[in-house]
Amino acid sequence: MVRRALAAAFASLCALAVLAAAPAAEAQPRTRLTVYTALENEQLQPLKQAAEAAIRDIEIAWVRDSTGIITARLIAERQNPRADIVWGVSVFSLLQMEGLEMLEPYTPRGAEALRPNFRSDRSPMTWAGMDAFVAAICYNTIIAQQRGLPRPATWADLLNPAFRGQVVMPNPASSGTGFLTIAGWIAAMGEGPAWDYMAKLHANMQLYTHSGSAPCSNAARGEYGLGISLDMRAVTLKNQGAPIEIIVPTDGVGFDLEGTAIHRGARNLEAAKKLADWAVTRAANELYGRWYAVLAMPGVQPAIRGYPPEFEQRLVKQDFRAVAARRDAILRDWATRFDGKSAPRN
């Protein structure tokens, strides 16, 4: 009896072990590409499926984190790189990596068809753009009514003392949206006035969140009155029925491009080139158009609805390379002034 019970227990443990190990044992003839990205979570699965369907012999393994984190990680690992390619990372970060000689020069097939300001100006190119996005204000109309908050139309309006403790924005050190927002302020106002503006805004700030989505997600749920987030998150939430108004400030909005670049020293260079080629195709751009309104390839009709039409006229003039070169300094400055109100992990 004892032995039978023991044998049964042993057998079940073995079965468990086999079960547990089985999926790992699957043989894969495809090349596994390690792709670092800062894309939104819900975009990863559709992009992976489409790319793997188009390029049969690759398999995408995502490593995803917020822009600041993934950039810090890429830079920290640059002696012994683990990423083959970055797909969906802010152009500020790509240009910073270019400055550190971390990008493999390669012009993806068909990349000349992209809008000129959406691709690297070098030959061969170091990066190719995908889409552009802006920072918008998510304004919870229910909360505004309850607390008697006015409707802001400009960034300057956010300094109104009525908003004390009501505003949330992403931390620029971790979030790409946070960084493009302050880069936009610097571009629109000039460096000195922009820091003054941020210092005043700090008084109204409740929290600097880790991700660029969180301010709008939480404004949509009424946790905060106003959240500064990337437009794509705001539109998605509004389409889901959230009681928010998407405000594109009239005094100039910062924007960011997301792009693709091959890591110098990629372990799977050929496969990475194939993915870089696919990432600039019309099919890929149509896919980006499910979430973003401004796409790298001219003439591709975005499928996303509900974007505020006016924001294209309100974009600031952004010198990406100049800002990218100073990215570290700006972030250090920002951290010494404002980091006290940051959510953990930034």
Add this chain to the structure above:
Amino acid sequence: MSESALGAVPRRRGPGDALLLRGLLGLSLLLLTLLLALPLLLLLLRAFETPAGGFAGLANFAAYAATPSLLAAAWNSIWTAGLTTLLMLPLAFFYAYALTRACIPARPFFRAVMLLPVLAPSLLPALALITLFGNQGLLRGMLGGGSIYGPAGIVAAQSFYCFPHAALILAVALGTADARLYEAATVLRAGHARIFATVTLPAARYGLVSAAVVTFTLVLTDFGIPKVIGGSFPVLATDVYKQVVGLQNFNMGAVVGLVLLLPAVGAFLLDRRARGELDGRRAGMLSGRALPYRPRPRRARDWPLFLLCLLVAGALLGVVGTAAWSSLVRFWPYDLSLTLDNYAFARFDATGWAALGNSIRMAALAALFGTAMVFGTAWLLERGAREARIAPLVRLLATLPLAVPGLVLGLAYILFFNHPANPLGFLYGTLAILVLNSLVHFYTVPHLAAVTAIRQLDPEIEAAGASLRVPALVTFRRVTVPICLPAILDLAVYIFVNAMTTVSAVIFLYGPDTRPASVAVVHMDEAGQASAAAAMAVAILGVTVVAKLLQLATAGVVDRATQRWRRR
């Protein structure tokens, strides 16, 4: 059997046998060294290095001490941990007291409810408290304008999370008492309050110390709760994370890790002393002519305690229920209709349900290998190779993980396994490293339980085996393991549950395809998808509850098969 065998004097153990057992213990030592001692040593070294790899002396520590926000975090960690302990301990004490020293109805129910927080990831109470007390919370009026984000939320969520750990220890401490002391006190006409103060409390004081220390350490080292509900309130655990993941500053991360390690080690040493005293006392109490104390019904004591149990159990169930409910709400707080949409994880997160699969696989493997290693090593230490010269060293390494916070262990693992010179570097980012890490992280508690179980066995069993010339390992397999099977199942479930719910160490170690569900909860919460995060936390709870129920279901079978001899 041959003539010569009959004629031979039975030796205690053949030389080959002894060598084999010592070799096996050596293997345990090797594993513990590789998986625990060396990574920690490397972490220690990194704290004294510059980012470029040069010797920094105490420069990193000086930089730490000169950063006010880092010091503030250390102080925040200590006072929230202290406050949680102070607030929660009396509750846990009287709850345990009600279970062991009073006549209240539904005791098994209260015992079961008490265990719920152990089965849930610590993120779950934090998410539930935001639903209840957040800016749109159902009960936010109770805060009187205060905010749940920050110390209030941390202390409340930690109290939930630590409650069972403290209550379990106190229930053990209160579980055995000598009835003669109580009779003597009654004869001497001591009142109930006096008996409580002079007999009950002194007997439970080591239990109280131990429970306090465990609670304090748990709060200090937990990462999930301050991450979710801490707002902009910095603590040590989130600082380690910020330095390493956010700033990729491994040297400063190592410094903060050491700062976190210090109080944890101090608490651990204090606890060891308290437990030693506790064990000694219990042994002393039960060895003589002690009569076990059996509570008799007394309304003035039982009713208030029953009420307290109802309140606490209601609160525990309320928190879990809130999390479950919030995971089903369509669009919090504006559309409260129920839906399963939040469980379609692929909508929020590329890994989708696969994250839960990763967790189950990791936890099952950790439970399998962990149980084998823990029980085997404990038996070698107690019986098989007791006299081996390395035994004390193995014993020390086996008790060390309890003092090492998960974040510190995780950080040590990155530094060790991602070191360019480490031949084990291929493990980096694989499921194996998560399994090994969980195995070591949760080593000590099962180890102590295994040692206790083995010590209860008569040493004559091995002697009898040896005199029959049966190899010691055969005796181990045929006798020791079956006798201890219920205890072994306990170990396996303990490791499984902890590996399912942990965030702290694995958050540094997962790879592209091995991200566990608990880390997915953190990431979804970070993106502001609180309902989906709650749904994943509830899914984890579901798995651990099933595991626990399976254990209870098989316990009957195992008991009948292997434990009938005890009742003869």
